[in-house]
Amino acid sequence: MTTVLRRILAPLLLLAALAAPAAAAPRSHPLTAEDRAVVSEAEQYLNGIRTLQSKFIQVGPDGRQLGGTFSLSRPGRMRLEYDPPVKDFVVADGTILTYWDGEMEQQSSTPIGSTLAAFILRPDIRLSGDVTVTNVFRGQGAVEVTLLETKDPGKGTLTLVFEDRPFQLRKWRVVDPQGLTTEVALLNPKAGVQFASDFFYFREPARRRDIFK
Known part of the structure; x- marks a missing residue:
């Protein structure tokens, strides 16, 4: 997977392993009751989410905006696709997470358990153990929960932003090891979505074919 694709997809893969060197871990604050x-x-x-689908807007460190669709079926399955002209997508079938680089027309795969994408896909989600909550912030109408990977805190942080009434996920924010921030906002997410049985299986798109006259 290319560096560009890795940077684009990292926010939606919930801190999937990055090729960058680890930075100093952010300081955590003791949690109150x-x-x-x-x-x-x-x-x-x-843990109450079983299926969910939402349009999203992703804003990168350079201000570039990308749109797409995020689909989730817990446990183990997700799919995210960017709107054209971006042809990249990611699909997890319950065991393997597959990246498709639309520009290079190449795929790369990794076990789900080797990335923190497994965090949102596991049957029982716990914000403890292999992830550590470093901060909880309350703002007007929203709460933010910031966490990192316990065994490798220099990999970056993930902040989940929830609307507080009703309590629901609205966006997430990733700060990578270089301190660059990418934010993803969910637009009108819908739970309880029915998906086709093969929706979360990887299929290689038809390759471009040059036509010579």
Whole structure:
């Protein structure tokens, strides 16, 4: 997978392993009882999602915006596709996470468990253990939960942003090891979506064919 594709997809793969060197870990703040209650509510909400589909807008560190569709079927399956002209997509079939680089017309695959994409795909989501919550922030109408990978805190941070009434995921923000921020906002997410049985299986798109006259 190319560096450009890796940077585009990392926010939607929830801190999938990056090729960049690790930076110093961000400082965490002791969680209060109120913070822990928010974390527990976030866990309960995430575990309550079985299927979900949403349009999204992704804003990169350079201000570039990309749109697309994010689909989720827990446990184990997800698919994300960017709107044209971007042809890249990612699909997880329950075991393997496959990246398609539309420009290079190449695929690369990795076990789901080797990335933190597994965090949102696992049957039982816990914001503890292999992930550590470093901060909980309450703003007007929203709460933010920031976490990192416990065993490799220099890999970057992921902040989940929830609307508080009703409590639901609205966006996430990734800060990579270089301190660059990418934010993804969900637009009118819908839960309880029915997907075709083969929707989360990788199929290689038809390759371009040059026509010589």
